[in-house]
Amino acid sequence: MSYLSVVGLSKRFDATLALNSISFDVAEGEFVCVLGPTNSGKSTLLKTIAGLYRADSGTVAIAAEDVSGVDPACRDVSLLFQNIALFPDRNGFENIAFALRQVRTPPENIRRRVFEVAELLRITHLLDRQPRTYSGGEQQRVAIGRAIAKRSKLLLLDEPLSNLDARIRLDLRIEFRRLHRALGQTFLYVTHDQAEALSLADRIVVLNGGEIQQIGDPDEVYDFPSNRFVAEFVGAPPMNLIPASVVEANEEHVIIAGPGFQIPFPDGVNPGQLPERILLGVRPEELRVAIHVAPATPFPAIVRWIEHYGSRAVLGIEFGGAIVKALVSSDHRALAEGPVWLGFSPRVEHLFDVGRDVFLSPNGD
Amino acid sequence: MMTKLKLRGISKNFGRGAVVRDLDLDVADGEFVALLGPSGCGKSTTLSIIAGFEQPDAGELQLDGKTITASAPQQRNIGLVFQDYALFTRMTVRENLEFGLKVRRFGSSERRRRLGEFVERMGLGDILERRSSSLNMSEMQKVALARALIVGPSVILLDEPMSNLDSAVRARLRSELKLIQKEFRQTILYVTHDQIEAMTMADRIAVMRGGVIEQIGTPREIYNDPRNRFVAEFIGEPAINLINGHIDEAGNLSTEPHGLMKSGQNWPYSGDLLLGIRPFDVIAKQTADATTVPATITDIENLGAEQVVHFAYGRQLICAVVPRRFSRVGETLHVAFDLANVHAIDPANGRVVGNGKEARAHRCGFEAQQ
Numbered sequence: 001m002s003y004l005s006v007v008g009l010s011k012r013f014d015a016t017l018a019l020n021s022i023s024f025d026v027a028e029g030e031f032v033c034v035l036g037p038t039n040s041g042k043s044t045l046l047k048t049i050a051g052l053y054r055a056d057s058g059t060v061a062i063a064a065e066d067v068s069g070v071d072p073a074c075r076d077v078s079l080l081f082q083n084i085a086l087f088p089d090r091n092g093f094e095n096i097a098f099a100l101r102q103v104r105t106p107p108e109n110i111r112r113r114v115f116e117v118a119e120l121l122r123i124t125h126l127l128d129r130q131p132r133t134y135s136g137g138e139q140q141r142v143a144i145g146r147a148i149a150k151r152s153k154l155l156l157l158d159e160p161l162s163n164l165d166a167r168i169r170l171d172l173r174i175e176f177r178r179l180h181r182a183l184g185q186t187f188l189y190v191t192h193d194q195a196e197a198l199s200l201a202d203r204i205v206v207l208n209g210g211e212i213q214q215i216g217d218p219d220e221v222y223d224f225p226s227n228r229f230v231a232e233f234v235g236a237p238p239m240n241l242i243p244a245s246v247v248e249a250n251e252e253h254v255i256i257a258g259p260g261f262q263i264p265f266p267d268g269v270n271p272g273q274l275p276e277r278i279l280l281g282v283r284p285e286e287l288r289v290a291i292h293v294a295p296a297t298p299f300p301a302i303v304r305w306i307e308h309y310g311s312r313a314v315l316g317i318e319f320g321g322a323i324v325k326a327l328v329s330s331d332h333r334a335l336a337e338g339p340v341w342l343g344f345s346p347r348v349e350h351l352f353d354v355g356r357d358v359f360l361s362p363n364g365d
Numbered sequence: 366m367m368t369k370l371k372l373r374g375i376s377k378n379f380g381r382g383a384v385v386r387d388l389d390l391d392v393a394d395g396e397f398v399a400l401l402g403p404s405g406c407g408k409s410t411t412l413s414i415i416a417g418f419e420q421p422d423a424g425e426l427q428l429d430g431k432t433i434t435a436s437a438p439q440q441r442n443i444g445l446v447f448q449d450y451a452l453f454t455r456m457t458v459r460e461n462l463e464f465g466l467k468v469r470r471f472g473s474s475e476r477r478r479r480l481g482e483f484v485e486r487m488g489l490g491d492i493l494e495r496r497s498s499s500l501n502m503s504e505m506q507k508v509a510l511a512r513a514l515i516v517g518p519s520v521i522l523l524d525e526p527m528s529n530l531d532s533a534v535r536a537r538l539r540s541e542l543k544l545i546q547k548e549f550r551q552t553i554l555y556v557t558h559d560q561i562e563a564m565t566m567a568d569r570i571a572v573m574r575g576g577v578i579e580q581i582g583t584p585r586e587i588y589n590d591p592r593n594r595f596v597a598e599f600i601g602e603p604a605i606n607l608i609n610g611h612i613d614e615a616g617n618l619s620t621e622p623h624g625l626m627k628s629g630q631n632w633p634y635s636g637d638l639l640l641g642i643r644p645f646d647v648i649a650k651q652t653a654d655a656t657t658v659p660a661t662i663t664d665i666e667n668l669g670a671e672q673v674v675h676f677a678y679g680r681q682l683i684c685a686v687v688p689r690r691f692s693r694v695g696e697t698l699h700v701a702f703d704l705a706n707v708h709a710i711d712p713a714n715g716r717v718v719g720n721g722k723e724a725r726a727h728r729c730g731f732e733a734q735q
Contacts, residue, residue, distance in 0.1 A: 136404060165404055170602060170604065193532045195669070219667070236532075236669065310584075
């Protein structure tokens with residue numbers, strides 16, 4: 001059953017339409033990430049759901065109750081922001097207890113709940129200390145504690161890892177998954193980082209220019225991007241889009257070619273719907289790279305640079321006058337600048353019809 | 366290769382204790398060196414000392430073979446790029462680029478020549494006449510870099526220049542910055558807390574903690590042969606697994622639920638230790654064999670191209686990177702380790718005492734002697 005229901009939400013700031021008729025549902029206990037670049041409207045969406053902004057049109061329902069006109073404090077939601085705002089003059093205990101005191105919780109219950117939360121987050125040693133003595137990661141843990149202490153059914157998180165050191169970000173990312181499972185709360189988590197969204201979410205809402213681009217689980221969004229924006233925004237390095245066109249089409253086969261290559265058209269598409277100009281979507285890990293020519297790697301190319309990631313490396317490869325990227329193991333034999341051979345066999349769903357501005361679908365519909 | 370920048374015995378105290386301690390560092394001409402470490406490790410202070418904003422309490426600083434320890438910042442031929450770029454927002458991109466040239470009293474024909482060259486090579490033509498306040502973050506970054514490059518400094522210092530950017534933009538800028546640096550053969554010292562930035566751009570990485578350099582080397586050296594536990598844990602994503610293990614008198618390696626992993630390895634060390642194993646070197650199989658231990662998956666993280674599976678190994682939690690759609694939560698996998706890539710760490714002092722490759726080499730040498 002859907003716990004949070006957003007219907008036709010729009011919000012304008014002067015000339016900018018920040019949210020354009022946004023609709024989606026979040027089930028009870030689900031972890032949903034809203035993913036988008038800077039200025040995509042994702043924070044505005046979160047703040048509108050929290051009640052900090054009033055929508056121009058549309059409704060927000062929590063637990064089947066329309067809360068569009070309800071004061072933020074009266075919505076059963078907790079908020080966690082990117083900028084950690086702990087009370088500097090209160091210790092960890094009082095920071096976590098804050099929301100509980102606001103709703104007049106009996107003192108013994110406050111104490112029990114604060115320790116419960118602190119144990120869950122492994123921060124009992126911080127309860128007596130003042131925030132200025134905390135490291136960045138410790139501050140954010142206490143802030144998380146404050147947000148979850150109230151046991152709101154819905155937790156809204158706005159880029160909670162963005163201002164932290166890379167290593168702490170990674171540690172806390174795993175923590176959020178554990179926390180979500182332990183709490184059973186519904187999480188709506190806003191991020192610009194596709195790795196966070198892929199690794200955390202049950203489902204991802206991809207947002208750009210105030211509009212929803214796609215809703216799906218991480219595998220769907222990664223495997224079947226609904227448009228070019230999603231294809232290039234999800235995945236690191238992004239999907240290669242190699243220009244090509246149909247050069248031969250008869251009863252038996254269809255051949256497509258681009259600068260430096262020629263391949264058969266993937267099976268499973270309606271030949272009556274052949275696009276004129278195509279982009280072949282090839283994920284960096286799907287690009288075959290070899291130091292020798294072979295049937296699987298027939299096209300010559302040149303490795304121009306190498307980015308080391310430790311056990312993996314990304315090759316920047318000049319191919320047909322453009323750069324394509326390949327993700328390979330760091331013991332790959334082609335790990336040197338110079339000539340290599342490439343091969344790729346894109347699936348139908350990764351063929352982008354430039355004229356119609358859509359990815360093809362297997363049955364040509 | 367010629368040494369461009371040389372630090373010898375640099376120390377700095379701020380009241381409460383040493384921030385930088387007896388630091389030595391050489392940066393070669395045209396080299397890209399990253400100072401990598403967590404908040405408070407002393408990396409930004411080191412950069413400020415090189416720039417001349419801070420005076421060291423002890424030590425010597427040389428640039429192009431000349432001692433500059435006491436020189437004023439503007440007398441050092443050093444370019445700077447900071448997190449907030451500090452562009453002149455009321456000026457156009459062209460005016461920003463010309464500013465440094467004018468301050469340094471380049472003649473007008475030389476100014477024109479340099480401007481033309483940099484605009485062309487860095488692809489700034491489209492934004493040249495725009496006010497810098499109208500630029501997006503990645504354009505600002507490029508202009509800030511061009512402004513530093515154009516005056517031909519001996520070294521450019523960059524302090525966390527990508528911290529405020531979206532991760533997709535960061536990824537794009539990493540490759541651009543590296544290409545520009547290579548093309549101009551510009552000596553760069555780059556401060557960051559992000560090991561991915563250091564790994565992907567630097568020729569060498571200096572890993573800092575508590576005011577000292579824990580290890581310096583190429584990205585591959587630092588990743589494949591960390592000298593201690595701190596470096597092993599700080600480099601690599603997902604983080605390295607640390608498993609309790611034991612090496613007996615005969616040099617055989619064992620772990621708690623696994624038992625004997627392999628006999629006759631002949632490690633040059635015995636006793637209890639921590640085994641550092643990268644998630645990429647954990648071998649997860651669908652079927653059991655003589656080398657594997659069963660492990661039930663407790664969690665899976667989707668990385669896009671691959672997945673990270675988390676599971677209990679004895680009483681410890683470890684993770685492995687496996688192909689996509691390889692497994693599901695609750696499923697049991699059969700786990701072994703790539704012994705060649707195991708790092709043995711002394712739990713008492715955190716030092717790496719050996720790795721699987723050395724153990725094998727040691728054994729071969731031992732057998733050859735007999």
